[in-house]
Amino acid sequence: MAIVTPIETPAGARRRLAISNPATLQPVGEIEVQNADDVNTALEAARKAQPAWAALSFDERARVIRRALAVVLERQDEFVEIVLSETGKTRSEALMMEIYATCDVMNHYAKNAAKILKTEKKRAHGLMGLMKQVRIAYRPLGVVGVISPWNGPLILAMNPTVQALMAGNAVVLKPSEVTPFSGQIPREIFQQAGLPDGLLQVLVGDGETGAALTAADVDKISFTGSVATGRKVAVACAERLIPCTLELGGKDAMIVCEDANLDNAAGGAVAGAFMNTGQYCCGTERVYAVDPVVDDFTEKVVERVAQLRQGAEGEFDVGAIFWPQQLAIIEEHMADAVEKGAKVLCGGRRNPNLDGLFYEPTVLTNVSHDMRIMTEETFGPVLPIMGVRDEEHAIQLANDSEYGLSGNVWTRDKQHGFEIAQRIITGSVCVNDMSVTYGVQEAPFGGRKNSGVGQVNGAVGLRSYCHAEPVIIDRFGGKQVATMYPHSLRRDEGMKKLMRMQWGTSLGRRLS
Ligand code: NDP
Helix, strand or coil: CCEEEEECCCCCCCCEEEEECCCCCCEEEEEECCCHHHHHHHHHHHHHHHHHHHHCCHHHHHHHHHHHHHHHHHHHHHHHHHHHHHHCCCHHHHHHHHHHHHHHHHHHHHHHHHHHHCCEEECCCHHHHHHEEEEEEEEECCEEEEECCCCCCCHHHHHHHHHHHHCCCEEEEECCCCCHHHHCHHHHHHHHHCCCCCCEEECCCCHHHHHHHHHCCCCEEEEECCHHHHHHHHHHHHHHCCCEEEECCCCEEEEECCCCCHHHHHHHHHHHHHHHHHCCCCCEEEEEEEHHHHHHHHHHHHHHHHCCCECCCCCCCECCCCCHHHHHHHHHHHHHHHHCCCEEEECCCECCCCCCCCECCEEEECCCCCCHHHHCCCCCCEEEEEEECCHHHHHHHHHCCCEECCEEEECCCHHHHHHHHCCCCCCCCEECCCCCHHHCCCCCECCEECCEECCECHHHHHHCCEEEEEEEEECCCCHHHHCCCCCCHHHHHHHHHHHHHHHCCHHHHHHC
16 A cells, blocks of 8 residues: 555645555655546446446457456556555565456456356246246346455456456446555556446545445445445445445454474465565464464464565565555554563564565564454554464354454364364365465355455356346246136135145155
8 A cells, every 4th residue: 555645735626645655655646536526427427338238248248358358468567566656565466466366357257257147047846847937137237336445456456347347237446545556457457458438437536435436326336445444335335225245354363273284384374464464354363373383383483484575676575564554553453462461573563674664574472362463453464373272262262253254274184174164253264275265266255244245256256246137937928827816715725735735745845
């Protein structure tokens, strides 16, 4: 995330924001905050363009998405530079999280949307099946509002946008004020790919713009961001009685069992905690390792963390904190933990050798659930490790959270890992891996508890950009309903007999 500073503007003029690079503190550019009028203009154009797009075949829509994929491949270096300038993340992270993941999403939905969204023929049960044909058609909703956060500014804008477009919708996208230039890359991509005019509108601005979009005449909101804003979006959508998916924050737990491969688990913990400088919705935010292995595990983690290189230029492993507000939260959580007795094994301060917003990769022990660092989303390069009696204790603590986005379990016994996963109340779990679910396009991804509502990705996610419309066709041209009247006592007796036949015997129940 970048550093965002309001620019003084004359009374009555539009608000402007200056964006700076959080790693180098150099200016990146300025944006004008778009308001409710801009939202309405964008929506009008989107609504006008949508029916013709929806009338195209999946193949025709997929052709545009594939051309867009070619644009991403061709211009990836340019796009990476834009993301780096606003976020200060590492080049490898920009390439992996933003570019690779975006290409994967585009290819997946271009290839599979037709199969997932094709009209389904269903066999109705029992007698109904003799009389009716059932088809379920996946109809686009119309115009989808996509509101995206700053931590994955390209992928978290592109993934919902590509899915909504493949499903036949138009999209109005509002990226975060912290990464407005990365947020405009989707427009560049699709313009060059020849997406018909009006279908993808990008509005830059801040919370005012986002709020205006949720209050406008959209047909669905696909929101990714914090719990607090997600709640406001849910209220706005409830007012308008439109659906929303909310992909919100997390406090993912990692459980290390006694039989875990501790080298792999330590490597997984470090990747889980420090990827994207810890600003990753399903990053590992707390570890529960069983007592017999906690010391060895912690030692291995600290050894690895000591080798991480933090920086702003050249080759490095851990980048900047994307914006000052996040740095403030990290420092508050750390101060609270240390005051309550946490022991800092490494890091625990801003990096004194770098000028930008850098917090050193940090490992903590002696932590407890009285500390904010174990219960609130820290969203920074901080890894608290807690020793626990046994796996039961670990599961109990993992579930002691208002969040439930993802989580991970480390054990050599895959079936046992699966069984533990089933007992964690969370959106998804990895066994001997971390945070990979969002990248597995077949897997529905979404949070439980305060971590979200609904799911993105997979057939469930793609279909959430549609209304599943059942069309019931009478096999006999409407003869049966046409003879509904007159009602008679004789017919009622017939109905009673029919019910006894259908559900009063085991043969009847089996056939019904
Ligand atoms: P925010 O909730 O602050 O912002 C998200 C988006 O909402 C931004 O575009 C923001 O605009 C916009 N917004 C702000 N106010 C409103 C409003 N009243 N109505 C509508 N939109 C509004 O989240 P962050 O950008 O800080 O993102 C970090 C959070 O996102 C973390 O909690 C992280 O866990 C979560 N996240 C969840 C993911 C998931 O898949 N579950 C994935 C990635 C992140 P602006 O920034 O311009 O104010």
